[in-house]
Amino acid sequence: MKIKFFRYFLVSITLTVFVWSCDKAPTEPIPQPVVLVKATLVHEYTKEQLLASLGSQASDFALFIRGGVKQYKIIYKTKNTDGTEIQASGALVIPSIPNLTTPLPLASYQHGTIFSDSEAPSYFNANGEGTLASVLATLGYIVSAPDYIGYGNTNNLPHTYEHREGLATASLDMLRAVKEFIIQENVSWNKNVYLGGYSEGGFATLALQKKIEEEAPTEFTLKASSCGAGAYNKTLSFKTIASEGSSGDPTHNASYIWVILTYDRAYKLNRDMTSYFKEPYASQIQKDKQNVRIQGSFNTLISDAIKQSLANDSDAALTNAVKDNDIFDWKPKTPTMLTHGTADTYVPSFNTQTAYDAMAKRGATNVRLNLVTNGTHGSTIQRYLLDTISFFATNQ
Helix, strand or coil, rough: CCCCHHHHHHHCCCCCCCCCCCCCCCCCCCCCCCCEEEEEEEEEEEEEHHHHCCCCHHHHHCCCCCCCEEEEEEEEEEEEECCCEEEEEEEEEEEECCCCCCCECCCCCCCCCCHHHHHHHCCCCCCHHHHHHHHHHHHCCCEEEECCCCCCCCCCCCCCCCCCCHHHHHHHHHHHHHHHHHCCCCCCEEEEEEEEEEHHHHHHHHHHHHHHCCCCCCEEEEEEEEEEEECCHHHHHHHHHHHCCCCCHHHHHHHHHHHHHHHHHCCCCCHHHCCEEECCCCHHHHHHHHHCCCCCHHHHCCCCHHHHHHHHHCCCCHHHHHHHHCCCCCCCCCCCEEEEEEECCCCCCHHHHHHHHHHCCCCCCCCEEEEEEECCCCHHHHHHHHHHHHHHHCCC
16 A cells, blocks of 8 residues: 555545543553564654654645654564564554543554565655554554565565465564553553555455454454455456456566465475466566566466466466465454455456455355445555545444
């Protein structure tokens, strides 16, 4: 989710004030951290200082920011896709809002696709995801924003791009570390947790939600989850981009290539790029990986063998790797909103439609389908943000 889109949100609404539970958080023993390794205060800003730190973007946020923030870089223990224990990082933002004395909810923000490490949340760069996390905190949330594996403290490792388990594990362990910090520092938290993210962040959010509900249901009180424009149906996505014409946008193609590179590595397929792509594209991808920029419909870049195998599922190893990242067919327990633009040529809206249909078929009654007519991948962010704020406010 890019900050430049946030301005649409700011100019289209007036300041929204949330009223959270006034109950005092119960006293509990303070255990020693298990996941949290280190928390470093990066910046502490008043409202005026936070606006000044935004530079040219300050005018976009001036009427929106309600107070100051404390920005922390969190280092925590998690596991990579191969089971190796590593120390990842993320951003924690705690708001300092005048006259707000009630315990605050915790929001986990899963960021969208970024191609530069400097944009990762824990750097708190002006044009990075940490700034967006800070602005969100001024709404009245404690914000947890994982960098994911491959950014920040783990920028020496490949990013687990669009990998269900890799994204969910890093995000869940970040939440665990933040919870430990909150307890250690006696931060006023009302125990409620909200999840949100757009694009890769939408996929990561639904993966995180599923993991919490199925593997850690007693650790967090999930109140609502808002997922925007995620590629939840990986099987259909792969089949579609292999058989049909796509936008041809070089950045879109780079993302699709990145997914293949990630699955090739994570599932130990370890194939030569010529098995996936035609020349001269295979050599370019071998050299520049996800940073390659190739224009043209994606189905003209991939090999005929891959086209055929995706069409008839004849490549069992690749088929199983892709299927392992399907997260559309299950029954959520948490109130969930799925937002998507119907004119999205980057991540087609059938991902959200098939997820909603599958969840409804399994008996889910708490899932809301939020299709934006003629919305593109970029333009739908405005609606996603507006509706997420409202959705969270009605699920307290």
